[in-house]
Amino acid sequence: MQDTISLLTRTPAALDALLRDLPETWTLRNEGENTWSTFDVVGHLIAGERVDWMPRVRMVLQSGETQTFEPFDRGGHTRESQGKTLEELLDEFARLRSGNLDELRGLHLRQGDLERRGRHPAFGVVTLSELLATWATHDLTHLHQISRIMAHQYRKAVGPWSRYLGVLQCTGHSS
Amino acid sequence: MQDTISLLTRTPAALDALLRDLPETWTLRNEGENTWSTFDVVGHLIAGERVDWMPRVRMVLQSGETQTFEPFDRGGHTRESQGKTLEELLDEFARLRSGNLDELRGLHLRQGDLERRGRHPAFGVVTLSELLATWATHDLTHLHQISRIMAHQYRKAVGPWSRYLGVLQCTGHSS
Numbered sequence: 001m002q003d004t005i006s007l008l009t010r011t012p013a014a015l016d017a018l019l020r021d022l023p024e025t026w027t028l029r030n031e032g033e034n035t036w037s038t039f040d041v042v043g044h045l046i047a048g049e050r051v052d053w054m055p056r057v058r059m060v061l062q063s064g065e066t067q068t069f070e071p072f073d074r075g076g077h078t079r080e081s082q083g084k085t086l087e088e089l090l091d092e093f094a095r096l097r098s099g100n101l102d103e104l105r106g107l108h109l110r111q112g113d114l115e116r117r118g119r120h121p122a123f124g125v126v127t128l129s130e131l132l133a134t135w136a137t138h139d140l141t142h143l144h145q146i147s148r149i150m151a152h153q154y155r156k157a158v159g160p161w162s163r164y165l166g167v168l169q170c171t172g173h174s175s
Numbered sequence: 176m177q178d179t180i181s182l183l184t185r186t187p188a189a190l191d192a193l194l195r196d197l198p199e200t201w202t203l204r205n206e207g208e209n210t211w212s213t214f215d216v217v218g219h220l221i222a223g224e225r226v227d228w229m230p231r232v233r234m235v236l237q238s239g240e241t242q243t244f245e246p247f248d249r250g251g252h253t254r255e256s257q258g259k260t261l262e263e264l265l266d267e268f269a270r271l272r273s274g275n276l277d278e279l280r281g282l283h284l285r286q287g288d289l290e291r292r293g294r295h296p297a298f299g300v301v302t303l304s305e306l307l308a309t310w311a312t313h314d315l316t317h318l319h320q321i322s323r324i325m326a327h328q329y330r331k332a333v334g335p336w337s338r339y340l341g342v343l344q345c346t347g348h349s350s
Contacts, residue, residue: 003200007325010193018189018318025178123335130334137333140326141342143193147319150182154312159305160298167316170345 001114004136008101011139012094015042015146020087027086031152038146042089043077045142049096051076053135054103060118060128061107068119144170176284179311183276186314187269190217190321195262202261206327213321217264218252220317224271226251228310229278235293235303236282243294319345 019027019038030037036044052072059067081089107113114129151167162168194202194213205212211219227247234242256264282288289304326342337343 003198006198007201010197014189014193017192018185022185023178023181026182120335126334126336130332130336133329133332133334134336134340137326137329137336137340137342140322140329141340144319144322144326144342144345147315147322151312151315151319154308154315157305157308158312159301159308160295161301161305161309161312165309165312165316167312167319170319 001109001132004132005101005104007136007139008097011045011143012090012097014143015045016090016094018146020090025153026150029149029153031149036145036149038149039081039086039089040077041142041146041149042086042093043081044074045139046080046089046093046096047073047076048135048138049093049100050080053131054100056118056131057104057107057128060116060131061113063118065117065119065125068121071121176289176307179307180276180279182311182314183272186220186318187265187272189318190220191265191269193321195265197261200328201325204324204328206324211320211324213324214256214261214264215252216317216321216324217261217268218256219249220314221255221264221268221271222248222251223310223313224268224275225255228306229275231293231306232279232282232303235291235306236288238293240292240294240300243296246296 019042027038030040051070056069059069084092109128114127114132116128117125118128118131120126148167148170151165155162155168158165158168194217202213205215226245231244234244255267259267284303289302289307291303292300293303293306295301323342323345326340330337330343333340333343
């Protein structure tokens with residue numbers, strides 16, 4: 001639990017340090033048709049803070065297995081991001097994450113609470129412990145995706161080195 | 176060129192924001208036998224700053240294709256890291272990178288310089304432009320690797336969500 005919160009706390013600052021004021025080559029380009037740019041990914045992280053993680057935590061604690069989580073709207077980020085700059089999205093992500101972690105800490109969850117169960121629309125029964133671990137790993141899956149999206153922009157520029165650069169061989173799908 | 180320098184400038188701060196004082200679950204564990212931990216990766220980035228990138232830039236400018244780059248010692252990070260804390264490595268990486276970028280900017284490279292050629296021990300002729308693009312993409316390949324190493328530690332903890340988390344399906348090799 002402390003490991004999870006430690007990571008969740010750091011992600012906004014890490015993305016900020018990497019992305020703020022970075023040229024648009026890195027932030028607005030994607031990996032091809034129907035793929036996300038880095039800008040899109042940050043919008044998606046914001047949507048998760050708003051409608052996914054803490055609402056699901058609350059639902060587990062309040063209703064257990066009797067209520068099924070809302071499916072996560074993977075297109076929700078488009079509305080979140082419209083007309084905003086990447087810098088505004090980074091600020092918003094940091095603010096929302098900080099508020100959510102305040103709320104999470106305020107729940108004073110004990111070991112026994114982590115075994116409490118909820119109902120996922122596709123998987124069926126899941127535990128609060130799995131939900132919280134997924135929140136942190138979801139940050140990592142999108143950091144992984146962002147590094148891959150950015151590297152994609154230099155795929156040709158690196159010439160023969162492309163065969164040595166693992167990120168250019170990645171077939172993991174992050175969205 | 177400016178895109179490359181923009182990214183190279185940000186990597187140390189991004190890794191610092193993500194990793195400093197993070198629990199050892201995230202930083203000292205690896206992905207299994209003969210794989211690297213996050214700590215090892217930062218040591219490898221330091222080795223690159225010392226013996227790889229700028230020495231190769233200098234060699235291209237001074238000797239062109241007549242001299243072959245030293246092969247990069249991928250085990251060199253072990254010596255760099257011995258007895259140090261991750262926080263010391265992060266400081267060292269930031270200091271070395273900053274010095275190297277000062278030197279790179281001081282070269283006042285022009286468009287024509289980027290076409291100058293060097294000789295890679297495996298690929299043969301490469302351009303300065305490709306070398307610089309590779310330096311930046313190498314940062315991304317290791318950010319990609321770090322996010323995968325960290326996610327690996329939660330592979331079981333996420334339960335059924337593992338199938339939705341792209342980073343856990345990644346087969347790109349980064350070392």
